[in-house]
Amino acid sequence: MSISQNIARLGVRHISSSAVRASKAEIPQGYFELKKVQDKFQVKDGxxxxxxxxxxxxxxxxxxxxxxxxxxxxxxxxxxxxxxxxxxx
The missing domain is CATH 1.20.5 (Single alpha-helices involved in coiled-coils or other helix-helix interfaces)
Incomplete structure (x- = not known):
């Protein structure tokens, strides 16, 4: 295998596994507050x-x-x- 193929494979592996690592991390409190605001705008009240x-x-x-x-x-x-x-x- 050439060096460029190894670098490309390493880059793909890094990108594809970063979402898994990020999902295991602690979720900041600000996201829950944002979800409350979004829920307020999603209410079907006409x-x-x-x-x-x-x-x-x-x-x-x-x-x-x-x-x-x-x-x-x-x-x-x-x-x-x-x-x-x-x-x-």
Whole structure:
């Protein structure tokens, strides 16, 4: 066998066995906390995902919708003003 084949075989052995070694290690506490947060977003309660964060998400959603409507109103006013220019006096 050549040296490059031995190196390749060693690399494959290292990669394929690293998952087994990692699964036997201690699981950090942060992963359990992350799982709790993920479970909160997986509940089937009819809410869209962007409102499942709580009251702050609801406030931010309404604020964004309000700004969007204000912007749409400004665009419609601009189109109206450009369509019917003011008459010179």
């Amino acid at each position: 809410k869209p995902i962007f409102l499942k964060g709580g009251a702050f998400d609801s406030v931010m959603y309404r604020f964004t919708m309000g700004l969007s409507l204000v912007g749409l109103g400004g665009i419609l006013k601009l189109i109206y003003d450009l369509s019917y220019p003011a008459k010179p006096e």
